[in-house]
Amino acid sequence: MTWDQMQALMWPATQETFQMVGVSAAVTVLLGLPLGVLLVLTDKGGLLANRAVNKAIGFVVNIARSVPFIILMIALISFTRWLVGTSIGWQAATVPLTIGAIPFFARLVETSVREVDRGLVEAVQSMGGSTWTIVRKTLLPEALPGLAASVTTTIITLVSYSAMAGTVGGGGLGTLAVNYGYQRFETAFMWVIVAELVIIVTAVQLLGDFAVRSLANRGRTGGRTRLLGRTPAGPATPDEDVVAS
Template identity: 55%
Template sequence: MSPQMIELLLEALLETLVMVAAAGSVAIIAGLPLGVLLLITGKGHILENRPVNVIAGVVVNAVRSTPFIILLVAIVPLTRLIAGTAIGTKAAIVPLAIAATPFVARLFETAMREVDSGLIHAAQAMGASRLQIVMKVLIPEARPGLLAAATVMLIGLVGYSAMAGAIGGGGLGDLGVRYGYQRFLPEVMAAVVVVLIVLVQGVQSLGDFLVRRFSRR
């Protein structure tokens, strides 16, 4: 590839990293309390509340079941309201975060569900409040699982970001479509695929490392 194309590839990679990092951060910040809510309001848990659990579950499942490409188009007015535009890297962060939040919330719920119930009962017996149980038992004990869930979510966002790029979101997907497909430059498309593979492998390796580290603790 020419130096110009290499420069464009690096620029597209940076845009993808920004999209994934920003949307992933929002999804983790919003998804963790949502996952906690889904868990603790469930049957027999520390804050059992069936109506809240059902409503939260329906909302989460509704967003999760909506194909990302449809979600991307459906929330254009919201994207424009939040980002000030409906195209570009900044705009793509909004639908990416909205799509990733319920997905990672379910993964977080599953990870925390694996915490030994005996630990929760022991904390209750010692007079721990619900907030203390969440902050000092559920989240710390489920940390390896939470990290693994976040890794899966981030890898999913890499794929979603490429899809967003294909319709004006910038990043590697946009580069692959505009140059690799529309301008018939297969070497550009191949380079984009290779970079995406390396990026996913890097995220997975980092996630596995963190999971192992906290599992030993």
């Protein structure tokens, strides 16, 4: 197989992978974000504390997360066919990808939102803010670096799942790797595809890290970028007041 032949096959497959991951990531964020926030709000001591709702959501999320993705894909075939009219191709693959990723993302969102200082919530409450105001103006903006990291992790997971979807006719780079690399013994081609996936994942991770850093460093002077969580607290500008804490 020549490089030209490989390229001719890889380009459309790459596009399919991007579409598959892009659509499922978008829907996952759209549905997983409110779900994750709801997990925090309905928890004990939360703003909308409701044991029954919290347990119910938690249960569904845990079930969905326990099912191996390959089984989820097969189990969802009739639902997928009903929803998008087909059970093969990248459009069909977005359905199980999204359903698999939503609970995963929701748990990550939950963790990030939980880390927002309780005192900030109280401050907004003392100003007369409603629960919706607290979510929109405090919890989400303050959790943004963590949320960006969650989106990054979710996209990377979706890329690897999308390759798995390829093994059962999901289209994209996964299908290409199985059809040519595995079934036709084009080992070299398979490694080229794997290399491409590595490049995609690395690029997503770097982009995500950059986003997280710039969000976390809001207000920290200097062009230096620091890793999340290692940023030293305290004033960056010395002045007449000295911080005791």
